Amino acid sequence: MKKQLPAALALSLVAACATRPPVPDDAGGDAFVIERDLAGAHVARGEFKSITGVHRTFTAQLTGTWDGETFILVEDFVYDDGEKDKKTWKLQRVAPGEYSGTREDVVGTARGYQDGRAFRLEYDVVLPSENGKGRKVRFRDVLAKDGDGRVLNTATVGWFGLRVGSVSLVMEPAQEDME
Numbered sequence: 001m002k003k004q005l006p007a008a009l010a011l012s013l014v015a016a017c018a019t020r021p022p023v024p025d026d027a028g029g030d031a032f033v034i035e036r037d038l039a040g041a042h043v044a045r046g047e048f049k050s051i052t053g054v055h056r057t058f059t060a061q062l063t064g065t066w067d068g069e070t071f072i073l074v075e076d077f078v079y080d081d082g083e084k085d086k087k088t089w090k091l092q093r094v095a096p097g098e099y100s101g102t103r104e105d106v107v108g109t110a111r112g113y114q115d116g117r118a119f120r121l122e123y124d125v126v127l128p129s130e131n132g133k134g135r136k137v138r139f140r141d142v143l144a145k146d147g148d149g150r151v152l153n154t155a156t157v158g159w160f161g162l163r164v165g166s167v168s169l170v171m172e173p174a175q176e177d178m179e
Helices: 007-018
Strands: 040-050 055-066 070-079 084-095 098-102 106-115 118-127 135-145 151-159 162-173
Touching: 040 151, 055 162, 084 106, 098 118, 135 162
Parallel strands: none
Antiparallel strands: 040 055, 040 162, 055 070, 070 084, 084 098, 098 106, 106 118, 118 135, 135 151, 151 162
16 A cells, blocks of 8 residues: 655645745845845856756856846856856836846746845746757745845746755955945
């Protein structure tokens, strides 16, 4: 006789996999405001991990500008294997603390919103796959400042409600911005 996982337990496990990431434990007390805290030049260092064993580290040069309605963030990535990539976020404020956005690889529209001292960004992306068709996944990012003023970005990557990967990075003002 097979042992079966009770339906309520199975449902709660799936729900836990698909939940939004929490605000990082070392987040500071100040609220993160994207148009203020990512304006100017920043350097980000981070990593992507998947349940399939993919682990990629990267550095990104970020440049953010705010015109009063739209925040533009240009991201120039260099991965540990030498691959380079460039993405540009365009986040338009649609209401106080609420944003709608696009990026080259985002399917549909991203949704950004203030959540207490954190900023959350949710969007779908088609990641490359071995069969060439790609796989649509959901990113759920949370950005917050730590006690030293750095920006912490953690994200979960989901596929059909299951957590299949994560991204974590730390962003600091570029040296020329600190002088």
